[in-house]
Amino acid sequence: MPTEYLRYDKMVENALRGVVREALRQAGERGLPGNHHFYLTFRTHDPDVHIPDYLRGQYPSEMTIVLQYQFYGLEVDEEKFGVTLSFNNMHERLVVPFAAITTFADPSVNFALQFQPLGAQDGPSSVEEIEAEVTEEAAQHAAKLGSPKPAEEGKTGQVVTLDAFRKK
Template identity: 80%
Template structure:
């Protein structure tokens, strides 16, 4: 009979995904206070991810969205969230399961979380196996109007990313 262990690494990761869920829930109910804004990177090829085909073609492995000034209809459920964003002056609805999120950051308070894929998910197993991040960012009115991308936050302002690999049994 194999020995079973409590999977604290998975428990901690699930709890941290709950932090993302709660932050999004509060933003959906009350808006984003002060300078808060969220960068969310997710795997576009995971089950349950619903994005327009042209975005999936443009970002076949990962995509980063920014929730700051122009986002609409943010709805948060237990296992996923939905939001409408503007891409090249066209509003598009995205549905993203929390299991597909690889990174969550709020640069305004130097907070960031990095996640590993949950068991049974399609897509890369680790960070080394992912393609170079491709980014689709809509952060402010000027960016949406020009079709450009916002200036990335300074690395020093991004804060420390919490990686759970150090706690995983090898």
């Protein structure tokens, strides 16, 4: 199966995770206006998810949290968010990377996003990873064709055909 060079599906997912990031950032800075509230489902077994062990035991694969009335210390950065919620009258801090989120919804405005898991088994997940993969494949292909010969003195340029780099 040929490798896809432009993984638009992954790029769109990354962009939509940015929508979640910005919604959480605004909620952290200004609170939730009107009837807005968020349902966030995330994979609890992701290695960068930090939740208490008893919650991981109760929710070994996925967990849904609701940010509506009682949430505290919502902090958002480029890779993750952290929030303190109450479980059985105990405040617990959760830290969840955006890559672990599987669903984001704001039912007050009938808005929802569903995400595919990001990870090595799915191929590259960021633009940088995609570019690195394409660069490596191009280098391997060029090595198979042999290194180009240096330009002869007196020549001002050389026409290169791109057909050699296209997959057949």
